[in-house]
Amino acid sequence: MADIAKRLQEQILSARDAGTKLNIIGGNSKSFMGRVSSGEPLMVAGHSGIVSYQPVELVLTARAGTPLTELVAALDEQGQMLSFEPPRFSNESTLGGTLACNQSGPGRPWWSSVRDQVLGIRLLNGRGEHLRFGGQVMKNVAGYDVSRLQAGAMGSLGLITEVSLKVLPKPAVTRTLVFDMPLNEALGLMNRRAAEPKPLSAACWLDNRLYLRLSGAQAAVDATVRQWQGQGEQLDDGDAFWAALRDQELAFFDGAAPLWRFSVNPTAANPALEGDWLLDWGGAQRWYRGDASMAQMQELAEAAGGQVSLFRGGDRQGEVMHAQSPVLQTLQQRLKQSFDPDGVFNPGRLYSWM
């Protein structure tokens, strides 16, 4: 629990003067993501603590190094939650890293993503300037949305030092239904269910089983369970299943085989690729385990209306994110230049050219 922004600022300024590069590290729980980055470690975990939390306003502001576990505990006491269900790859996972890597859990299509819930940030740019964007209110359209721009930038634009978020009340009740079902059938059903006005809050397919989570008012959840259950059964420890899915602790995620993440049209036919698949986000996020080339995977992702990244394992010297079109690549290089003219932060972490 400390404010070390001054020290971080000095480190950035002296790196800039010395012409050295910095590798931003929060809880170090996502070091497996992105490309291997050179640069001296810039440790942010010390910049930690909740700055303000007003449950009635549904707004929480915390320093970027604050562990997610600390936020979740504070929200729990008030019956509230981080609605984007951020993965906790370890107990040290931080708020800043979650935003920079754009990490959201199973409820994402229904309950929003981390980028959706960000209201404002403070950021140290490559000139060592400590800037504030957005705010602590629900709606703010003054200036460009620099806060949400950070989602997925993986620290390439600067060091996020503080984040304000919209938080939400926890649902009164949650139930999970499980059905035995092959992939294609499950894909169709997930999408049809998502088009119904019911309290669906997560939909996942794994090992020939479809999992649907319902959350909301007691009466609504009970009634939907009655209407949808059919041949399915209720899972007793549903919450444990979704938490394990969120934190990638299911057996599917074990082992060293490369883990690919597809972010695609939820209705797209699944790529014809032998091997293990896990479908989440009602079909919009799909995981695949196995060796493949980036070029081959990109082709499959584009056919499915989306993009792919090599999430974990495999070759982390090559590109691990879906290629950008030439115009978007130039644009992102120019944006990088506008925030970090000397390329101090996370060189090559997101793309080799960034």
Add this chain to the structure above:
Amino acid sequence: MTDQDKPGKAQLAEMFRDFIDAEYVIVDEETLRPYECDGLSMYCEMPLIVVLPETVQQVQRVLRICHQYSIPVVARGAGTGLCAGAMPHAEGVVLSLAKFNRILSIDPLARSARVQPGVRNLAITEAAAEHGLYYGPDPSSQIACTIGGNVAENSGGVHCLKYGLTVHNILSVEMLSVEGEKLIIGSQGLDSCGMDLLALITGSEGLLGIVTEVTVKLLPQPEKAQVVMAAFDSVQQAGDAVGGIISRGIIPAGLEMMDTHAIRAAEDFAKAGYPRDAQALLLCEVDGTAEEVQEHITQVEGLFATFGATSVRTSQSEAERALLWKGRKSAFPAVGRISPDYYCMDGTIPRGQLAHVLTEMQRMSDEYQLRVANVFHAGDGNLHPLILFDANVPGEFEKTEEFGARILELCVEVGGCITGEHGVGIEKIRQMPIQFNEQELVQFNAIKDAFDPAGTLNPGKGVPTLRHCQEHRALETKPAPASMTTKGAA
């Protein structure tokens, strides 16, 4: 490029007529007139030329010509904006997207629609209705405003407390850069690799590119929706009731407040049955499954009573629900009837500051001798004070503007911001330095530079430009010079 090389008006029009129907290249004063302002008619400027292209290729050619000769380009949707964002540039071209009014496809299973930028907000919901779907954000101007304008302003509506703003409800945009190059931002998935450019574009007020196609998310129509109307003797009580609902874990679909002036004006206009003697009125809509709505409505009614409501009424039919909303949705025109002119502000504040802000505003209202009516997206703290004035009284608009500026300063002072959904445009450019320091404004300008180095896309709007950009870049780490200009401001 020297001024001599620049084509004159007639020459430029000739170039456009080469590939756009002559009648859609407008140069005569009478036909240009309706384009001189947007919904904020106090700010006017006649453009050089208005073009209404019909194809993306035509838009590309317009952009290439304007880029070549450094001619300002101002995109325009329906012109309902409330910040003079679409106000023309005297030496520039207005690029109207009005002819891009086709819904290209609806995918009911994937719950998305591909639409052209000139499609009206409500038209999307109407087209999606046959699939039991709708488009979430519902600005009060939804019959008229376009999705392109919505993306440019990141517009909200009375239902954005639960369903989010434009930025939460779009999947991708196709955009043309200032050079006319095509960019696809976003995908059919829920996110893309790299920095979130889709968020950056949303709310960028036509300063970064021209949106030529939008893919929006569609939501299932709720099974049921009901609205509870509650009257209170004070805004403080009503404000506390809002907090009470949210602390109870209920996120209403919409939660709106009106003060006594707004209640009376709306009632006279819409005959919705609002209690004319109330000091504050809350409209709380709950939607979801039939069971859920029943459960929540009972809770909300109980809470309102606990917080001292003098009357509580719950809609018993769709017609009654529509009627209760009609008053709120027509609050602006309603206020327009009780005063020759009104000026709509758009600050956002932490909800807890409501009573303080309203009291201060009343004090200023007395000071300036100008009445103010308040409608308020209470759930998310977005305030719309409407200052009533008469433009024909010399000096009264200036006084109104000053009053408005002080309201915005107050919003920033209590931890809020100068605009929640209407945008900065020209109107609030002078308040930008209140919310942002110079380094932050320099960073905004650097973002603009990354997209539009010559600064020809909607110049003078959104972000104050630094007069000495060149010098400024050379100085970089030194403190920024204090020379902000609001170039182009009327």
